Structures are given as C-alpha cells and as structure tokens.
Amino acid sequence: MPPRTNADQLHGTLDMLVLKSLEAGPEHGYGISVRLHQLSADVLRVEEGSLYPALYRMEQRGWISSLWGLSDNNRRARYYRLTSSGRKQLRAETESWRALALAVERILEA
C-alpha cells in the first residue's frame, strides 16, 4: 500500500484538487472526498475538517455554487458545481502548480 498523505499538508493544493474533481460534474462533499481518494490511487485522503470549510470558503469566493439535490440512494444532499470563475481559478492554479512542480523536478534531478 502506498504511503498516505493528507491533501492539506500540501499547502494551497486542496482548493485546486477540489476544483479539479468538480470538473467532471456536480458532486456532493462525500463524493468529492471519494473521488479525490480514487483519482490519487488511494494516496490522498482529505480530512473532513478541512474539506467543508474549504467548500464554504470557495463558495463564498464564487468559485463554486451549491444546490440541494437527491443522491444516488435517494437522500437529500448538497451538490457543488464549478462556476466559470472557478474554472478560471482552476486553470491559473494548475499552471502555477505545473511551473512549481517542474522547478522542483529540475532541482531534484540536478
């Protein structure tokens, strides 16, 4: 089993990862945490105590919006979806992450 990492240990990456997970379509909080876990091949686990505050914060900044809907097992759940400014934010964060990752990679290979 690969080592587990808390997503919020990577400073500033949680927002980006959440936004990325919503690119595939609207999802509720639990679904987002499951998606991130799966997408990272079981490496990343998001703490609930960090996830929800992040969601509320991003909703307030207008990157995502929320609405109540029915989940696959017919329970009321709050779904989040990307807004257009959220998409822009995701693009910007992805670019700067890639630049950073590239830089780190160069240093490590030097």
Added chain:
Amino acid sequence: MTFWRKLRDGLRSTRQRETVAGEIHDELRFHHDRLTDQLVRDGLTRDQALAEARRRIGNLPLTQDAGYDVRGGGWLETTVQDVKYGLRRFRGQPAFSAVAVLTLALGIGATTAIFSVANGLLLRPLPYPDADRLVMVWMDNTRLGLREDWHSYPDYDDYRTRNSTFQDLAIFNSTSRTFAGSGEPERLQGAHGSPNLFTVLGVPPFRGRTFTDAENVPGANNVVVISHAFWVRRFAAKEDALESTMQLNGRAMRIIGVMPPGFDFPVKDTDFWVPTAPNENQRTSRGSLWLQSIGRLKPGVSRDQAQADLARINTDSLARFPAQRGYGVYVVDYLAQIVGRVRTAVLVLLGAVACVLLIACTNVANLLLARASTREREMALRAAIGAGRRRLVRQLVTESVLLGCLGGIAGVALAWAGLKTLLAMAPEDLPRVASIRMDPGVLMFAAGLSVFTGLVFGTLPALQVAAGDLNRALREGGRGATGVGRTVRRALVVLEVALAVVLLVGAGLMIRSFEKLQDVNLGFNADRVMTARIALYGQRYSTPQARQDFFAQVLDGTRVTPGIESAAAIGTVLLSTTPNSTNFSIEGRPDFPPEERVEVPVDPVSDDYFKTMKVALLKGRFFDGRDTATALQTVIINDTMARMFWSKENPVGRRIKYGQLSDSSPWMTIVGVVADTRRTGFDSAVRPETYLPYGQSPAGSMMVVVRAAGDPNDALAAVRAAVRRADPLISVHAARPLAELVGGLAAQRKLNTLLLVIFAGVAALLAAIGIYGVMGYSVAERTREIGVRVALGASSGGILRLVLFEGFTLAAIGIAVGLAGALALGRLMTSLLYDTPATDPATLAAIAGIAAAAALAASLVPAIRAVRLPATEALRAD
C-alpha cells in the same frame, strides 16, 4: 453601506440563520452516514465504523460554528451567533461562569448602589426652577472662627438693596409653634420668611397666595402658608381650609395659601411659613444676628461675581460700623450647601467602589487569560479554516461583554437590595434622601458600566489569543500560555493588590478615627436619659412666675414618679454651630476690642441639671434654691471659659455681664465652674459656655432631661403625665433618648466607616482570590519544572518556598505600590478623619501586614498542591 441597509440585511440573515445551521448539519450528517456505510463495506463492524466516522467528522457543533465563520451572514447575525455561542460556552463551564458573573456582580452592584446615592445627592437638580442660580449668602465670622454665621437685618437690607448681581435676596429662619386644633395639641416645624422668599425659590403656591409686604410688619402678620402634607393631615385637603383660621401658639392665624407637595424649604417636614415681620429693634440692630439668607442670581452671573459684589458692600459696611470688624460675607451654591457635609464622603465611597470594580475586572481578566491558553487550539482551528483575526477578537470581546452584562443584571439586583439596606441605615439628617433611588438614569449607568466593564476585562485576553502564534498553538495542543500572557497576569495581580491596599488603608484610617471618637469624653452621661421639648405659649405664661411655676410642677411631678432617678431642664442639650449666644465683659477689665469679643451660648438650667446629667463640678457650687429672681444674679461657666479668661486665678466670685461694660445688663456673679461637655459634636472644639439659673432666667421653651432607673421610655410617660396634670393644652414633643441624639452626631461617620470597611473587605477578598488563581495557574504551568526539581532532589520545603516566594513577591510589589497610592490619595479623605493623620504609620504598617498575610495564605493552597505532586506524574505532564 447605510445603517438601515446593514440592519435589514442583518435581520434577514438572522432569519436565515436557523436554515443555514440546519443545512450544514444535514450536509455533514449525509457525509457521516455515507462514510459509515463505506467503512462497513470495507470490513469494519458497525460500531467501529461509527466511531471512525465520528472521529473524522469531528466535533459536529464546532465544525458547524467554524462553518459560520466562513458562511455566516451580516454583522447582526454574527453578533447574535456570537452571543449564542458565548452562552453555550458559559453553560459548558458553570463554575468559571458563576465565579466570573458573581465577581462582576459584586463590583457593578456596589458601584451602582453608591452611584445611586451620588446621583440623588449630587447630580439631580434641586426641585426649584433654575436651581443652579440659587445661592446661600453667609456671614463669615472670623472673630469666632465660624464660617456659617447669620446676618443682622440691616446687613441683609444693605445686601439686598445695593447689589447688582442678584435677581433678589430673601431671608428666612426656622421656628416652631404649637398648633391647637381638634385633638391633641401638635408641635409644628415652621419657618419665618420675607415675602419674596417664594419668588426667589421660584415656587408658586398650590392654592391661595403667599404673604405680601403689607403683611410683613408686626401686627399685620397673622397670616400663614401651610404645607401640602399638613393640609392633607389636619384639614383632609378641604378647599375651605383656605381663609379659615388656625391657632398657632394661641394666636389666630389666617391660612392664605398651601404650598405644593414636596416643597420642604428650609428643612424636611416644614409645616408652615409665616412672615418674618421684624420689629423696630430688629430692623435697626446690627448686633443681633438672626437671619439666614438665600438669593437667586441674575441669569449669567457667576458665583464669584456675586461674591465680589457682596464683598464690596460688606467692605463699605465695615468702614461705617467698626463693631462689625471681622465679619465677612460669602456665597455658596445652594446645592453645595445642602450636600456639602456629605459630598466628600460620597466621593470617597464612589472612589472606593470604583476600586472594587476595577479589582473585579482584573480578576475576571485573569480568569479569562488563564482560560485563553486552553482556547488557543479552538481559536487556531477556527483561524485555520478561514475566520479572520478581527472576527475572532470580536467574538471573544462579545463573550466578555456578555459576561459583563450578566454580571450587570445580577449587580443591579444586588444594588437594589444594597441601596434599600443603605437607606435604612442612613442617618436621619442625611439630606435629599427622597431623591436617592434607582431611576432610569442609574439603570442606564449600570448598563453602560456593564458593557464598559466587559470591554475593559475582555480586550486584553482577546488580543492575546488573537496575537498568539496560531500555527504553533494548533500543533502543540495549546500547552501553556505565552510568556507575555504570564507577565500580563502578574501585572494585573500586582495592580489589584495595590488597589485593595489603598482601600484597606482608607478603611483602617476610618476605623482608627472611629476608635478615637469612642474615647472622646462627652463630659456627661447619656445612659437611660430621655429628652423632650416643652414650649409654653399664650397669655397664661406671659409672666416669668407662671413659666417657673409650670416647669417646677412638671419636674417635681416627674421626679416623684416611681422608676425616675432625677429630672431637670435646660434651654438646649446639644447645640447647633450657631446657638443662641452673646458677647460679655468682665468686671475690673476693660471692654474687649470689637475683634476680640467672644460669643458665649446662654442656657437657662434648672437646679438639678448638672446632677441629672452627671456633669462634674470643678469649683464653687451648683445652682440651688438661693438663686431666685430677687436674689443677686448668678452664672456658672464651663472649664474652657475658666481657663480662657481666668487662667491664673479662681473665677468663682468674679462678676461678668452680657454685652459691653456700659450696657445696662446686670452683673452676674460666677458661683461655679463645671466640666466641659461636648455639646456640638464629638469632633468640634468645646467653646466657652455660660449657664444661668432658671429661677432668674425663666424661658418659655425648655428641654427636659429625665434619667430613668430602667427604660428611658418610662421617663417619657412620667413627663407626659406631669405635663397633662399641669396644663392639658401644652404638648411634649421631639422626645428622644439622649443616647440617640448623641449617636446621631456620629451616625454619618459610622455609616461611612461601615461602608468603607465592607468595600475594603470585598476588595481584599477579591485580590486574595486573584493571587490564588494566578498562583494556582502558575503551579499547573510549572508542573513539569517542579517535577524536574523534585527528581533532582529538591525537598518539599524547597518547592513550598519556591511557590510561596513567587506569590509573596507579587504581593510585596502590590503592597508597596498600594501604600504609595494610599499616601498620595490620603489627603482627599482628611476631612473624614478625626485626630488621625492620613499617613498614620500604625495603620499603614497594620494594613501592610494584613495584606502580606492574606497573600501568603492565598498562595499556600497552590504551594501545597505543588508539593504533593507525584514526581512521575509531574514529569509526564505535557
């Protein structure tokens, strides 16, 4: 954003708040359930899955609260939310909350109660229109060292007609008359006044009219204005009482007016007002000082201007009448006149309760600071998920203000009860008692005080929490407070010890003064003595013989009643500062120059007076049957007078006369010297006094003093019976045990002392609790250090000393600062002290000792706890 839009948005988000709470709850619940299901699918048991889910979702309410920090709505919702959150926290910590609220209630309650007194006495305007323009005009008698002496009629007339600063100037003096209507004769309190008295005061009559200039002359002055209370009491408020006549001292007086309810000039319970109506002699005599004066300044005129104006007139009078040398004039605000006596006391008490409140605030601030460290983790978490620093400070301050308000509510209840007790204990001559109450103004004050208090003690801990290194706090699990917090807590303890010491010194000085007063030799024995006034009136008592016969019959009748030890009479037992007095000359010596003339009170006494009062005879003899109207005139003087004027010779046998040598008054032979008696109060100097035998000076109004073998009320019954047998139309009034009259002289002082002692006690207790709290916290903080010391071989005694020394050092600094403060502030209360300097070393030393002992005691419990810590546990402490 405008205020109204803010308010509207705030209200809307408040309405939405419950929805927001519900939504967050639902959302997290959904997450929790799905997570549990997944965990069960992963192979956990249901219970394990639930436990894991709970651990991961965490403290649901806290997460919810944290959610608000980000999602929450407008400012009003934020406040409501902070208040609810705060209340929830208080409920979760009942002990802490109870201590904090109780401490604040003590501080706010005491301050509110004393403020009610200050408000009623000093701040509320007097019940006269433009009352700030009313001033008393006094004669400053430097010859007698008497500040508040009275005026002669010609002096008053000069001031009234020649000034340019007064709208008008009126005169008055108190009087009392016997009212004979249906039922028992009643002695009434009344006042003489000039016709303009009512216009100067600005109070028109409630019914009818007040007297005119034409009625202010002897012969035409048989008119009377009565009080509303008297009108209701004796005339059932009937309109036909107006223009009817009533008998005052046997003279028919026409009732021309009724004053409005509550009009109580010049003293409380004044029932009637009659014209001054000076006779020809009074109109022209500059030597007879018998009038008090009150004036209304012209609008815009200051007291100083009025003072200068009257001083100019006075200077002119002094030039024309050398006999008035040494007579000054001065003006004092009427409000200051009424409350002047108690002003200092009230201000000192207000200062004392302010100290108590400050100490209470300090204590609560310390409690909060100690708590703050345990809350650092909570705050760090909230900050981490997006709550701004301002937001956190705001919430902490809201909690403090909330605590202040809870304390305020309890404090107002405490103040209400305290004020009731206080007024019940108040000396009866306390001015303006009726206006002391908890009115809306006082409640506003208490509300403001509560909020202010919350801000004062809450801001410091809030800033500390917010300024703390939140990341560090989060990682370390909030272990211990920062070094800055420790220093602040210690500084606060030093401050409260210092404040408590200032109060204790004040209380100590008051107690010492009081002790000294108890030791003052009154010169007479007040045990089991009843006093009462009997005033004769009417044609029947117009001859000296009739008056003498009456009192002889009453005293004899009383004396033979079983249970009565002795009975006597005197003009007045206890003297005001302006008693009936006159100057005198000594045979064989030249007239005193005008500025050296000394006034002596003139008191007729019955033969048994000194024996009844147990006043010692120092030389010569008491009055007896020889001192009759036809015998040579005799006089007895007191010790002070003997020492002042016959320091090297025996005064007995010498002769004096009232007035100047050339006056026609008779020579009086001194037959005895009696010991000094304190008749003007414990703390004023004894003045030279003369006593005349009643047989040669039969006044119509006398005070009887009767010593009973047992209950002094038996004596009163005996006097009443004797008076009824002598003349049923004469009343016995103002009956009071002498001990009560004497006690009244010290009542104000007693109350001041009591209150200051209570406040100082509360302050000392709070300060001790403060030391206890800080030392207890310090020991908890240093658990690990103490463990190391024990492990390295420190003895129990060493640990004990370590903690005690720390507590004692704080107390010592506080005591030093407090003593310095007490020395600096001491002079403010000099006028409240008797024969005790404000720097009294014995008091200062005693207080320092008491405070040090209390500090040690307060540190002892934490110190013992430190010693008992098992070393292993101490080392393990995080």
